[in-house]
Amino acid sequence: MFKKSQENIGKIDTLIGKNTKLNGKIEAKGTIRVDGELDGDIVVDGNVHIGVDGKITGNIEGNSIFVSGTVYGNIKCNEHLRLGNTAKLFGDVEVNTLIIDENAVFEGKCKMENINNGTIMDKETNE
Numbered sequence: 001m002f003k004k005s006q007e008n009i010g011k012i013d014t015l016i017g018k019n020t021k022l023n024g025k026i027e028a029k030g031t032i033r034v035d036g037e038l039d040g041d042i043v044v045d046g047n048v049h050i051g052v053d054g055k056i057t058g059n060i061e062g063n064s065i066f067v068s069g070t071v072y073g074n075i076k077c078n079e080h081l082r083l084g085n086t087a088k089l090f091g092d093v094e095v096n097t098l099i100i101d102e103n104a105v106f107e108g109k110c111k112m113e114n115i116n117n118g119t120i121m122d123k124e125t126n127e
Helices: none
Strands: 014-018 021-023 027-030 032-034 037-039 044-046 048-050 056-057 059-062 066-067 071-072 075-077 080-083 088-090 093-095 098-099 105-113 120-126
Touching: 037 093, 048 059, 066 075, 075 080, 080 093, 093 098, 098 105
Parallel strands: 014 032, 021 037, 027 044, 032 048, 037 056, 044 059, 048 066, 056 071, 059 075, 066 080, 071 088, 075 093, 080 098, 088 105, 093 105
Antiparallel strands: 105 120
């Protein structure tokens, strides 16, 4: 009835709940959602979603990353990074595509690969 690609939409492989606090590095495959607190790095071969109540103190690496909560650390994103309107990011990012919603907070440097001509662009923000 559904194609395989449609079955995986919204699928979460790892969930860190709202009332959970973790210390340490997380390495995973698939999609991870963080609604609790993590003091450590996240390295995912897949996507990362930080919920409104999620708080990360550490670096994040993944394919596509969506932040609605708070991150104190650097982000390396292979595809696109989106900061939702409740997001607070205090750290540097290295991305292909960056989307920042209105009212999001971003303090750090951004390093983007310009796909059109293969050059690297550095920008600093102080919002």
